[in-house]
Structure formats: structure tokens, C-alpha cells
Amino acid sequence: MSYRDTVGAGSPSSLPALRRRHFVLGAAAGTASAAAAWHASSHAAAPPGAVEHPVPADPSKEQGIALPDEGYGSRSQFESEVRTRYKTSTPQSSWTFTPLQNGMGIITPSGLHFERSHAGTAIVDPNKHFLYLHGMVARPRKWSMRDLRRFPSVSRIMFIECSGNGLTEWAKPNLKTVQETHGLTSTSEWTGVPLATLLKEAGVRPGAKWILAEGADGAAMTRSIPFDKAMKDCLIAYGQNGEALRPEQGYPVRLIVPGYEGNTHIKWLRRLEVSDTPFMTREETSKYTDLLPNGKARQFSFEMEAKSVITSPSGAMVLQDKGFHEITGLAWSGRGRIKRVDVSVDGGKSWREAALQGPILPICHTRFRIPWEWDGKEAILQSRCVDETGYVQPTLGQLIAVRGGALNGPTGSIYHLNAIQSWRVASDGSVSNVHQY
Amino acid sequence: MSYRDTVGAGSPSSLPALRRRHFVLGAAAGTASAAAAWHASSHAAAPPGAVEHPVPADPSKEQGIALPDEGYGSRSQFESEVRTRYKTSTPQSSWTFTPLQNGMGIITPSGLHFERSHAGTAIVDPNKHFLYLHGMVARPRKWSMRDLRRFPSVSRIMFIECSGNGLTEWAKPNLKTVQETHGLTSTSEWTGVPLATLLKEAGVRPGAKWILAEGADGAAMTRSIPFDKAMKDCLIAYGQNGEALRPEQGYPVRLIVPGYEGNTHIKWLRRLEVSDTPFMTREETSKYTDLLPNGKARQFSFEMEAKSVITSPSGAMVLQDKGFHEITGLAWSGRGRIKRVDVSVDGGKSWREAALQGPILPICHTRFRIPWEWDGKEAILQSRCVDETGYVQPTLGQLIAVRGGALNGPTGSIYHLNAIQSWRVASDGSVSNVHQY
Numbered sequence: 001m002s003y004r005d006t007v008g009a010g011s012p013s014s015l016p017a018l019r020r021r022h023f024v025l026g027a028a029a030g031t032a033s034a035a036a037a038w039h040a041s042s043h044a045a046a047p048p049g050a051v052e053h054p055v056p057a058d059p060s061k062e063q064g065i066a067l068p069d070e071g072y073g074s075r076s077q078f079e080s081e082v083r084t085r086y087k088t089s090t091p092q093s094s095w096t097f098t099p100l101q102n103g104m105g106i107i108t109p110s111g112l113h114f115e116r117s118h119a120g121t122a123i124v125d126p127n128k129h130f131l132y133l134h135g136m137v138a139r140p141r142k143w144s145m146r147d148l149r150r151f152p153s154v155s156r157i158m159f160i161e162c163s164g165n166g167l168t169e170w171a172k173p174n175l176k177t178v179q180e181t182h183g184l185t186s187t188s189e190w191t192g193v194p195l196a197t198l199l200k201e202a203g204v205r206p207g208a209k210w211i212l213a214e215g216a217d218g219a220a221m222t223r224s225i226p227f228d229k230a231m232k233d234c235l236i237a238y239g240q241n242g243e244a245l246r247p248e249q250g251y252p253v254r255l256i257v258p259g260y261e262g263n264t265h266i267k268w269l270r271r272l273e274v275s276d277t278p279f280m281t282r283e284e285t286s287k288y289t290d291l292l293p294n295g296k297a298r299q300f301s302f303e304m305e306a307k308s309v310i311t312s313p314s315g316a317m318v319l320q321d322k323g324f325h326e327i328t329g330l331a332w333s334g335r336g337r338i339k340r341v342d343v344s345v346d347g348g349k350s351w352r353e354a355a356l357q358g359p360i361l362p363i364c365h366t367r368f369r370i371p372w373e374w375d376g377k378e379a380i381l382q383s384r385c386v387d388e389t390g391y392v393q394p395t396l397g398q399l400i401a402v403r404g405g406a407l408n409g410p411t412g413s414i415y416h417l418n419a420i421q422s423w424r425v426a427s428d429g430s431v432s433n434v435h436q437y
Numbered sequence: 438m439s440y441r442d443t444v445g446a447g448s449p450s451s452l453p454a455l456r457r458r459h460f461v462l463g464a465a466a467g468t469a470s471a472a473a474a475w476h477a478s479s480h481a482a483a484p485p486g487a488v489e490h491p492v493p494a495d496p497s498k499e500q501g502i503a504l505p506d507e508g509y510g511s512r513s514q515f516e517s518e519v520r521t522r523y524k525t526s527t528p529q530s531s532w533t534f535t536p537l538q539n540g541m542g543i544i545t546p547s548g549l550h551f552e553r554s555h556a557g558t559a560i561v562d563p564n565k566h567f568l569y570l571h572g573m574v575a576r577p578r579k580w581s582m583r584d585l586r587r588f589p590s591v592s593r594i595m596f597i598e599c600s601g602n603g604l605t606e607w608a609k610p611n612l613k614t615v616q617e618t619h620g621l622t623s624t625s626e627w628t629g630v631p632l633a634t635l636l637k638e639a640g641v642r643p644g645a646k647w648i649l650a651e652g653a654d655g656a657a658m659t660r661s662i663p664f665d666k667a668m669k670d671c672l673i674a675y676g677q678n679g680e681a682l683r684p685e686q687g688y689p690v691r692l693i694v695p696g697y698e699g700n701t702h703i704k705w706l707r708r709l710e711v712s713d714t715p716f717m718t719r720e721e722t723s724k725y726t727d728l729l730p731n732g733k734a735r736q737f738s739f740e741m742e743a744k745s746v747i748t749s750p751s752g753a754m755v756l757q758d759k760g761f762h763e764i765t766g767l768a769w770s771g772r773g774r775i776k777r778v779d780v781s782v783d784g785g786k787s788w789r790e791a792a793l794q795g796p797i798l799p800i801c802h803t804r805f806r807i808p809w810e811w812d813g814k815e816a817i818l819q820s821r822c823v824d825e826t827g828y829v830q831p832t833l834g835q836l837i838a839v840r841g842g843a844l845n846g847p848t849g850s851i852y853h854l855n856a857i858q859s860w861r862v863a864s865d866g867s868v869s870n871v872h873q874y
Contacts, residue, residue, distance in 0.1 A: 060655060063529050063556050065558040070520070070521055073685060074683075076563075085505060106626065107679040109680045112509065123501065152808060189543065218496065241678070244515075246512060251515075270497075369589065
């Protein structure tokens with residue numbers, strides 16, 4: 001933990017005025033709902049997954065709600081943040097975005113983990129589900145969930161990011177909030193069996209180079225994974241944040257491919273096939289390649305490069321007044337640990353190093369924070385991260401120079417947009433999504 | 438992460454037989470329900486917080502469930518683990534226990550975090566709630582939740598344990614499962630404002646030695662906290678596992694006193710008063726002291742000493758056959774990091790060092806695992822942890838020698854039972870709670 005970053009900002013000299021200041025997400029403080037007024041939530045609808053209780057005038061004057069004989073808790077009736085769906089043509093092949101603007105720390109609540117499915121959420125009975133392993137192996141295998149639970153297990157806190165995170169943003173700033181621009185990344189503690197353990201049991205034949213992973217969903221989602229990666233750190237995961245996987249995360253079992261694009265983390269996993277060549281499935285030929293300016297396509301662009309974003313203040317928030325504001329956000333890299341995050345409030349002219357909240361884990365969201373005294377003038381907020389390989393998060397201009405204008409032109413990448421995000425703070429305190437190259 | 442500990446056990450020689458073996462919680466495999474058959478859950482009732490969907494014969498032959506336009510996810514309809522309540526005379530002053538036997542990794546799902554309340558769960562409107570700070574300060578303060586959210590924040594993954602965890606177990610093994618014997622400890626990622634920041638703003642007067650923390654619940658729960666501890670690492674927490682606190686955890690704001698007994702982590706926090714003496718509240722005089730054999734009481738026994746428990750196999754589970762089983766559990770210390778966990782399968786005659794799953798964080802659950810080949814004979818499973826101060830978890834005999842027999846005699850501790858737990862595996866595979874001194 002780093003308390004150091006708060007002590008400076010926490011000195012009596014700078015803090016008393018804080019009491020009058022806050023963010024509101026929405027047009028203005030006056031028009032914001034009571035529910036929205038005290039935290040950055042734009043959502044005032046009845047909170048999903050919450051139990052409604054009468055609200056006493058003074059709770060200390062009466063007995064509270066009885067503890068249940070048996071129970072599974074839900075959140076407060078005053079909490080209303082939700083995943084929101086991108087308006088795709090069908091609600092089965094679609095995305096829902098994590099509300100990063102309200103995020104705290106690094107763990108994503110399982111109920112708010114982003115979703116990306118090609119044929120909706122498959123409902124799979126764990127008592128009838130089997131995982132098959134065949135192909136270039138000495139002993140083809142079939143395991144029930146019970147069998148998989150019997151193997152030695154491991155747990156890792158890791159992010160998963162969809163390679164399409166931000167794909168609408170190449171040409172111009174189309175979306176308003178950080179939930180929309182960056183909400184296809186989430187972090188959970190995943191528990192399961194190392195894929196290497198299963199491969200050892202099946203006895204892999206010489207010459208094995210690739211593994212096909214296939215889902216039990218309506219899309220029969222399939223991707224080819226390099227054999228070396230499978231042996232290195234892939235997980236057959238049945239646990240998420242201390243309980244079973246959530247249905248939309250592939251219940252009862254999914255593949256975890258640490259640091260690779262989200263679509264390789266096959267959900268509702270039912271089949272693994274070992275081969276000496278990639279399988280060239282639909283998802284790695286017609287989709288999930290990166291068409292470059294010269295007309296050639298990058299194929300198997302698996303690793304998610306280092307990326308960061310300021311989650312607060314962020315798009316559609318309104319700063320109510322000048323003075324102290326904490327700037328906070330997330331940084332992550334598919335190649336290892338985050339080494340450093342710098343923050344600019346002048347559109348990249350000058351940078352200050354942010355404090356990184358421990359634990360700083362490989363292939364995991366890392367929370368950064370830095371104090372900021374807003375002078376009431378227009379400001380452009382940016383974050384730029386560096387991972388342990390030395391890779392520096394690029395500007396949008398640098399990325400487009402290499403990968404093309406994407407939606408802006410005939411060719412160019414659609415996926416893997418990891419450029420520096422710019423938030424414009426206007427003199428009236430309103431924050432908006434802008435492009436800076 | 439440590440994949441090393443799994444590779445050995447994962448060798449082809451030892452693993453094939455695994456496919457036929459599993460745990461069942463309950464009388465025997467044959468009688469266990471299908472839902473219970475594939476994981477260690479004794480509970481077959483309709484799962485709380487789950488949405489019921491029709492189950493297709495082959496999910497890959499049809500479209501799955503549409504992604505919602507807006508949503509907050511719930512767990513699978515096949516998952517049914519719950520917190521269970523200790524049958525106290527009133528359901529308001531009671532406990533519910535975390536199902537540790539099903540736990541994975543170190544994070545406790547917020548819906549399964551243990552509860553301990555003295556007057557039920559207070560329902561507090563965050564828009565009308567204030568935190569007061571007064572007493573020996575230059576500038577008494579009153580903050581709304583909005584104000585508190587404006588201060589610089591920190592996040593820490595930490596356990597909270599009730600000092601009454603296991604209090605029925607001093608004299609004889611009264612309870613059956615690890616949920617009942619050890620389920621009053623849970624781990625979350627907590628986010629909030631350092632108490633030191635608030636104290637600095639209020640300007641503490643010379644001579645301050647203690648701080649009273651008071652809750653807004655029906656018990657007006659109050660405890661005195663040493664001033665040095667408050668300045669060192671206490672948190673005014675509004676975040677739990679990436680979202681707002683859950684109601685039963687003190688929504689909208691609670692005190693976190695890292696490593697201290699759970700009852701000091703005042704929930705629904707409404708008042709802080711700085712003083713030069715402890716306040717000698719009911720909860721620290723008539724309760725939460727440790728009566729020793731000589732008739733004197735230990736007062737202010739704040740720190741939770743190092744403790745560990747094997748969560749699987751554990752009480753009421755049934756091993757279906759001989760051969761490989763993974764022994765796993767949790768270790769934690771209120772004084773810092775866990776340094777080492779040893780496991781015995783012969784009642785403490787011999788010990789082997791278990792693998793610790795990273796990240797190993799101070800004042801946090803640490804997951805340990807070790808492979809075990811069961812020979813089908815009676816075995817006594819024990820875990821013994823050592824923390825970074827060098828403190829070694831005591832045997833029950835060692836602890837009683839110092840603190841008395843408690844419920845067994847006229848005097849002796851009721852709280853702070855951190856002795857080594859023994860699980861007896863009978864030759865028929867049934868696991869039961871036994872005492873060994």
C-alpha cells in the first residue's frame with residue numbers, strides 16, 4: 001500500500017476547502033438526482049440485485065434488518081451502477097461495459113465484469129458438462145467438472161480485456177464516458193487448473209505446436225492457442241473472485257490465456273485439440289486480425305499491449321469548482337507488471353509521476369492516483385503508462401502512423417487501440433472525450 | 438503465482454487415477470444431491486440471487502441468453518452456497534458464517550462476507566448520512582459521503598476476523614464444518630480515506646491518546662481505538678471489492694482497523710471523538726475482554742494473532758477414495774504477512790511445508806496448498822502458520838495453558854481462539870472436527 005501519496009495532499013493547508021467540492025456525473029449539480037449527487041453514477045433507475053427496505057429517519061433508534069438464517073448478500077438499495085450494452089444489431093452478439101468511472105481499487109465486482117458474447121450467455125449444467133482433450137496426445141481425455149476440481153489448483157488476480165475495447169475511437173471521439181470508451185476490461189481473481197497439468201496427463205506427442213479451444217455456446221467460439229503459451233501459464237478456470245464463474249464469464253469453466261486478447265479466453269469450454277498447425281477458425285481469419293495500411297493483415301496479434309486511462313475525472317463528469325481533485329485511473333499490460341504511470345493536465349506538454357497502489361501484479365489492473373489543484377481553466381487530462389518490458393503507451397498519432405486510420409480510412413486496425421486517452425476539462429468543469437494526436 | 442507446486446503433483450504418473458475421485462460434502466456419494474455431487478456444497482435449496490433459465494440439452498445448438506441493455510450480474514442457478522446464521526436468541530444480534538469450504542483464492546465474494554451485528558443491519562441513506570469528528574481537535578468537522586469521496590483515497594486487500602471466531606470450540610469440538618468453526622473471517626479489497634487525513638484536517642490537540650468510533654446502528658456500537666493506530670493505517674472505508682460497501686458491512690461507510698478484532702471496525706460509522714483516555718464502553722468492559730485463569734481480564738486485546746485452517750478436506754466432507762488429494766486452506770495474521778505454513782497428516786508428528794499462493798499481503802488471507810496421497814488409513818490433518826514477526830500458531834494445549842479452559846471452566850478466554858485446527862479423516866473417508874492438545 002502507499003499512504004505516502006495521500007499525506008502530502010492530506011495536509012491541513014490544502015484540505016479544508018475540500019468539504020465544499022464534489023463531482024457530479026451529468027449536466028449539472030442542480031439537475032442531478034439525489035442518488036447521483038454523492039457519487040459518480042449517472043443511473044437513477046431501480047438498482048438491480050438490491051433488496052428494498054424502509055429507511056428509518058434515525059437507524060440508531062431502532063433494530064436493524066435481521067440476519068438471515070441462510071443468505072447470499074446483495075448490494076445497497078441506494079446503489080444503481082450497471083453494465084451497459086453496446087447497441088449491436090442483436091443482443092446475443094454484443095458487449096456490456098464495466099462502469100470504470102465508479103471503480104475503486106483493482107477488483108471488478110463479478111456482477112459488473114464486462115461481457116462479450118457471440119451467441120449470448122450459454123446455460124450449461126455443470127453436472128452434465130465435460131471437457132475433452134484430444135488430437136496429438138497419447139491418451140485422449142474426458143473430464144467432468146468434478147474431475148477438474150480434483151486437480152491441483154492455482155489462483156491469479158488478472159485482467160481480461162477485449163481486443164475491441166475502444167474500437168469506435170480510432171477516427172474521432174465517438175463515445176462520452178470511460179465506461180463506453182474503456183469498459184471492456186475487468187479484473188478478477190481466477191482459480192483453476194493449469195492447462196499444463198491436463199496436457200501432461202494426456203501425454204502430448206512430439207511436434208505439437210497449437211491447441212484449439214472450443215466453447216459450448218451457440219457460436220461454438222473457437223481460437224488457436226500456441227502450445228508454448230498453453231504450457232507456460234494458461235488456466236482452466238472454474239473460480240472467479242472466490243466463488244464459481246459467473247454465467248456470462250463461461251460457467252462452469254473457461255480458458256484463461258494470461259495477457260492475450262479476451263476472445264482467446266474461450267468461455268463454456270468443452271473441447272481442446274492439440275495440433276501442429278493453427279486451426280484458422282473464423283474468429284482468427286475473418287475476424288480478430290489487424291488490417292494494416294499496406295493492405296496486409298496482422299494475424300495472431302494476441303498480446304494486449306500496455307494501456308492506461310484516467311477513470312476520474314472522466315467523460316461526462318462535471319467538476320463543481322476549483323482546487324483539489326484526486327486524479328485516479330487504471331493501467332495494465334498483457335506483457336507483465338506496470339512499472340510507471342505519468343499524468344499530464346496540459347495535453348502532454350508536461351508530466352508528473354502518479355503513485356501506484358500495491359499490490360502491483362503482472363497482467364493485472366494497477367490503480368494509480370495523483371493529486372491535482374484545478375485552476376478553473378481548460379485542461380486536457382492524460383495518463384501514459386510504461387510496463388516492465390519498457391514499452392511506453394503510444395499517443396493516438398503514433399499508433400495510427402503504424403496501424404492506419406482504421407474506421408477513418410479504407411484500411412487500418414480496428415482492434416488493439418491502446419493509445420493515450422485525452423479528457424478535456426472545460427472552464428465550466430464539464431469533462432469530455434477529445435482526440436489529441 | 439506459484440505453478441511449481443502443481444507440476445510435481447501433475448505428473449502423468451500420479452494423475453490419471455484422479456478422474457475417478459472426488460469429495461462429497463454429506464453422508465455419502467450415493468445420497469448426495471446432483472448439485473452437491475460435483476463440488477463441496479451441502480446446500481440444495483433454490484440459490485439466492487440467481488436467475489432461473491431453462492437448460493438446453495446442447496447449448497451449442499441454440500442462441501444463449503441475450504445480453505441485457507443494463508444489468509448487474511448474479512451467479513449461476515446451479516450455485517447454492519450461502520452464509521449460515523448461528524442460532525442466537527435474536528436474529529439481530531447474531532453472526533452469519535462465510536462458507537470457507539468452497540472458497541477459492543483469497544477474495545471473499547461480497548455476497549458471502551461474514552456478518553456480525555449487535556442490532557441487525559442498519560439501513561442508512563447515504564445522502565443524509567454524516568460523519569462527525571470532534572473532541573480534542575482544533576477544528577471539529579462534519580462530512581457528507583460526498584465530502585468523504587473527495588479526499589485522496591487508498592485501497593488495501595485485507596481480512597477482517599471476528600474475535601469470537603471459534604468461541605464454541607475451546608472445550609470440545611462442538612461444530613461440524615469449517616464454515617461453522619472458522620467462517621467469521623473474510624477478505625475484501627477495501628477503499629477509503631486514511632483516518633490520518635481526516636485527523637490532520639481537524640487538527641488534533643496535544644495529549645490525544647484515544648479515538649472513539651461510534652456506529653449509526655441500533656446498538657450505537659462503540660469502541661476506543663489507540664490514537665497511534667488511527668494515525669498509522671486506519672481507513673474510513675466506503676468501497677469493498679470495487680463497489681460500494683455492502684449494507685451488512687456498514688454501508689455507506691465503516692472504520693477499518695487493520696489487523697484488529699472485527700468489532701473495532703465500526704460499521705455505519707457516524708462519529709469519531711478524540712480523547713486522552715479510552716472510553717470504557719460496554720463493548721470493551723462487559724464484552725471483548727479475555728478473563729484469565731488468575732481471575733484478571735486481558736483488556737484491549739486488539740491484534741488478531743496468526744491463525745490458519747485447512748478448508749479442504751474439512752469437517753463433514755467425505756473422501757471418496759485413496760490416492761491424490763490437494764490439501765488447501767487459508768492463513769492470516771493481524772501483525773503482518775504470513776511467512777510459512779506447515780501441514781501435518783499425522784496429528785502433528787511430522788510436518789511438510791505448503792506452497793503459498795501469491796500475492797502474499799500483510800494482514801490478508803494467504804492461500805496455501807500441498808499435495809497429499811491418502812493411503813486410506815485414519816489421518817489427522819493440521820496446518821500451522823508462522824507470521825513475519827516469527828509468531829508460531831499454537832496448539833490448543835499451549836493456548837489453554839496460557840488463557841484457561843474458557844467454556845470448560847469458571848474462567849478463561851472466550852475470544853481469540855487461534856489454535857491449530859485438527860480434522861480427522863476416518864478410514865471410510867469421512868472428515869470430522871476433533872481436538873488434539
